Amino acid sequence: TEDMQDSNHSNLFAELFQKYQNHDFRIRRDNFSYARAIGYITFFAFILRLILGVSYLNSYDTEWNIMWGVQLSDGFFSAHTHVKALDYPPLYLYPLYFVGKLIKSPAIGGYPPFRMLAIKFFPCLCDSLTCVALYSIARKKNKMIGLLAAALWAVNPATIFNCACWGQTDCVLMLLAALLMFAL
Secondary structure: OHHHHHHHHHHHHHHHHHHHHOOOOOOOHHHOOHHHHHHHHHHHHHHHHHHHHHHOOOOOOHHHHHHHHHHHHHOOOOHHHHOOOOOOOHHHHHHHHHHHHHHOOHHHHOOHHHHHHHHHHHHHHHHHHHHHHHHHHHOOOOHHHHHHHHHHHHOOHHHHHHHHHOOOOHHHHHHHHHHHHHHO
16 A cells, blocks of 8 residues: 555656646645645744744843742732732733743753743744634635735734743733634
C-alpha cells in the first residue's frame, strides 16, 4: 500500500508540474481550503509573537503581572484584598494564577526568557486567536476578506508590539470583544 501511495504522490506531483509548465497552475476557489489557510495564519502569528516575546526582555509592566500571579497563590478568591495594587478584571486572574505557579519554579522564574514566555504566553495566544475571530466575523461577507483581515491582524506591528514586547493583557480583551462581535 505504501508503494501505491508513493506512486499516487509522484503522479500528482507530475501532473502539477505539467500544469505549471503549461501555465495552467491556478488555485481554484472551490478547491481552496480556507480552514487550512486560517490555521497557517494563526500559527504564524502565534509563533512570531512567541519568538519576539521571549527575545524582548522587559520588566516595566510585566513585573507587576508576575508579582500579582505569584501573590494569587496566597488566596485566589480573596485576591482583591491581599494582592498589592491589583487593578485587573477577575477574568484575567485565572491565567495569572497559572503564571504565578510557573514563575515560582526556579527553572522558569530564574531564567529571563522563560519568565517572559510565562507572562506573555496568554496575551500572545489570545492575540493570535483574534485572527480566527476576525476571519469568522468577516467570512460572513466574503471568505477572502476574512483571510485578509486575519492576515493583516497577524502582521500588524501595533498588536505584535503590544503583546509580544510589552505583554499587555488588553490582547485578551480584544479577543473577547471580537468574539462578542461574532456572537452578535
